Amino acid sequence: MFKKNKFFSFLITFLMVFNLLIPMGSVFANSENTLTVAEAIANNTGSGTVEGYIVGTTQTQSVLGSGIFEGPFTVTTNVLIADNPDERDMSKIMPVQLPNNAIRTAVNLVDHPDNLGKKIKVTGDLAAYFSVPGLRNLTGYQFVASGPIDEDPIDRDYITVAEAILNNSGNAVVEGYIVGTTQTSSVIGNGNFDGPFTIRTNLLIADSPDERDITKVLPVQLPNNEIRTATNLVDHPDHLGKKIRFTGTLEAYFGVAGLKTLTAYEFQEEVRDYVTVAEAIENNTGNATVLGYIVGTRNVFDGPFTVNTNIQIADSPFERDLAKTLPIQLPIGNVRNGLNLVDHPDNLGKLVKITGDLSAYFSAPGLRNASAYEFVDGGEVPTPDIPTVTIAEARNMIGRIVITEGIVNVDNGLLQPGRLSVYTQDGDAGIQLFNYSAGIFPEIKEGDSVKVQGRVGEYNGVTQIVVDELTLQERGQVVEVKEVTIAEYVDRNVAEAYEGQLITLEGYIFTVPGYDYGGTNITIVDEDLNVLIIRAWESTGIDLSQIEANKWYEITAISSEYRGTYQILPRSNADFVVSAVQKDKPFGSGKEIRATVERVVDGDTIRLVDPVFGARNVRYLNIDTLETYHTVRNELDENQMMHGLRAGEYLRTMLSDGDEVILKLGDEPLDGYGRLLAEVFTLDGINTNYEMVLAGHAVTYFIWPFEDDAVLHYGEALQIARQNQLAIWNPEDPMLEYPFEFRARERGDELYRPVGDIRTKYYVEANEWRTVEPEYRVFFNSEEDAIAAGYVVKPTETVDVIGSVKQVVVELHNSKEIYKNSTYNVIVNQINTIENHLEKVKEANNPRAAEAHENNLYRAIEKLNRDLEREFRNGNLSQGAYELILEYIKATEIQYIEILESVA
Secondary structure, three states, X not given: OOOOOHHXXXXXXXXXXXXHHOOHHHXXXXXXXXXXXXXXXXXXXXXXXXXXXXXXXXXXXXXXXXXXXXXXXXXXXXXXXXXXXXXXXXXXXXXXXXXXXXXXXHHOOOOOHHHOOOEEEEEXXXXXXXXXXXXXXXXXXXXXXXXXXXXXXXXXXXXXXXHHHHOOOEEEEEEEEEEEEOOOOOOOOOOEOOOOOOOOOEEEEEOOOOOXXXXXXXEEEOOOOHHHHHHOOOOOHHHOOOEEEEEEEEEEEOOEEEEXXXXXEEEOOOXXXXXXXXXXXXXXXXXXXXXXXXXXXXXXXXXXXXXXXXXXXXXXXXXXXXXXXXXXXXXXXXXXXXXXXXXXXXXXOOEEEEEEEEEEEOOEXXXXXXXXXXXXXXXXXXXXXXXXXXXXXXXXXXXXXXXXXXXXOOOOOOOOOOOEEEEEEOOOOEEEEEEOOOOOOOOOOOOXXXXXXXXXXXXXXXXXXXXXXXXXXXOOOOOOOEEOOHHHHOOHHHHHHHOOOEEEEEEEEOOOXXXXXXEEEEEEEOOXXXXXXXXXXXXXXXXXXXXXXXXXXEEEEXXXXXXXXXXXXXXXXXXXXXXXXXXXXXXXXXXXXXXXXXXXXXXXXXXXXXXXXXXXEEEEOOEEOOOXXXXXXXXXXXXXXXXXXXXXXXXXXXXXXXXXXXEEXXXXXXXXXXXXXXXXXXXXXXXXXXXXXXXXXXXXXXXXXXXXXXXXXXXXXXXXXXHOOOHHHOOOOOOOOOHHHHHHHHHOOOOOOOEEEOOOOEEEOHHHHHHOOHHHEEEOOOHHHHHHOXXXXXXXXXXXXXXXXXXXXXXXXXXXXXXXHHHHHHHHHHHHHHXXXXXXXXXXXXXXXXHHHHHHHHHHHHHHHHHHHHHHHOOOEOHHXXXXXXXXXXHHHHHHHHHHHHHO
């Protein structure tokens, strides 16, 4: 600690004031580059300036939560902004991290509650915050207006297309005529106003049904739900020219003013005597007439059909998504006789109106007690328009039947034997080809050029075509391999663009686990610790023993995905080539990485904002704090919980949410739970791991491999904490179980790690861990590891002498003759002290040193007697236990003397 002089205080004050006086607006981009909140959420990457209204704050936790929109406010580290000052929908709100400088001072709602509702521009990095799109690392701000915009004076509950284009911000109901669609590209283009229409994902609306000026139309994004099903022009070309109202968010779409995130639609000036299938699913109650195409029977879309008691209908004759179909119960009589697909397979694909009761059927929205039906348009089955498209186009046509072609990049049978499961690519994109039966298609090999027809879908995140027809065109074609880096690939947009294609990249393989359930995940990293998963399937015949750990490899594989995690699929051992130049190991003891803290999890774990080495949780190296994950059932559980919570609280005095830290990695980057292993330093150099031990909130915890200097360094901190009786070492409120001891008890496991003494280089069995003082205690995963580290088994003569006392103490503790765990710990710890003094006598290299240690030994024995007497006097153990332990102490004193004489 030091005392600030007057000049220092003046300097700090001057710098703080000067910082506040800096004209922050100068750092903003031009106004045309300012993003709305909706745009910033949709494209949450890079740097930018975002304009919005301050609507509240959120708590400092790992996820966004529900927000705080009314004061008093208690959080200064963030604000929430939105395009509407009254916005409360958390999906339309962006959290903004306020750095600890003049920006936080001027913007936060604790000190400036009057900022609520103000319009502000903020410049920073568009990046995830509270696990949602956010804005971080602010470099500037500027208040734009003092409060909300004026209310719309027009007395109607919608706006026109012209008004929506002029003021393209906030939520609104827009009325207009459907005039066409536009292609799915980055700009709006010229539009398609006449058909035939091939795009389901958008509509163009205008204030006039005859509008063709592209600057006067509003593109409307149709979400993949009942709104798209009911309004798109592919399935409903008769909607062209109809007046409609859409409810959604006004924001840029195709580079112009648009309408997105729709929540409702309503056709105007239209009277109909039916509901659509989507409407019947959404409001599945009451009596109604439903219009839809017959697409099959429940769960069956292709004949021959064997069930005549039901059919299912949909808004499209080509629908195969069960969630978008309505099962119809066919009662005995005219309805069943006329509609069932067993007797009338030609009904498949016909448009029909059916009247009945909307209610659950097959545990899903359905129609029961059908009383009448009517085929529409003469009962003709529409001919499907199957477009021939590129693979890139096919990837954006989920649910559609398409024709496409490409070159296969893997032999069939390697990935899923017995099925058609390959990937094909055309130079620009790739896609999986799948069918449950491989036997109905020609044998497919890498390099085969194929043409396929099938329905586009997704499975576990992978875009695929479920193939109906496949034509083998030419064999032996060259498969293009795209070069990519791991750093590029970890960008989800890049990985998605490469999905299905053959790629090559270089990475460091640091572990090769064995096959489990037919496959294994091999983790590779680059020099900056970006992480990628190789998914190796046993069916490929890859011999894992031929892949060496701790080497750099050039790897060729198919880019794929599994439930949101992008991964690559090698096809054989030939896809693993050892790099000609073996660069340094990308990680290791002492490697430092800068990171940002999202939150403190507990006393020895923090969570990062952005992953490092693929991990966001950091487990503190070299230390162990008491646990908090458990349910309290007894005194030991409660003691563990109490000290564990205190440890977390103490760590939060050193680290706050949003703090930048330096992570110093250990020899192994990850533990068995996928957590990063590191020492965590503040930017001013404080080693928070060491400080936790020094403050008495953690014990040292070293598992081989470790450096002796580090063990001794942390051991000094533990000694200081013990001597000062801090936190867990407070005799009035001591730790009753070490964390590793608690975890074993909680799991019902036996301790298994041999325990070593850093001073003597002896090791003992796991259950003898108390014989080593905590500041010198180290652990090994096996005896082989202990021996490899240069440790030898502790001489049995010493263990036998100590064991006579210790064994009886353990037995008395187990039989409840020692009433308190703290008493048990006091006795056992003092026995350990006696043992250590005895070892020092044996190791003394001169008579004077031996005599000094011998005196310490006798003092330790005397102290054990005093401790025992005190605990008995305080009623913490039975008289029988007290007397029995005394007898063993006297008996072992003779053994001690014998050992001392042998040493002399």
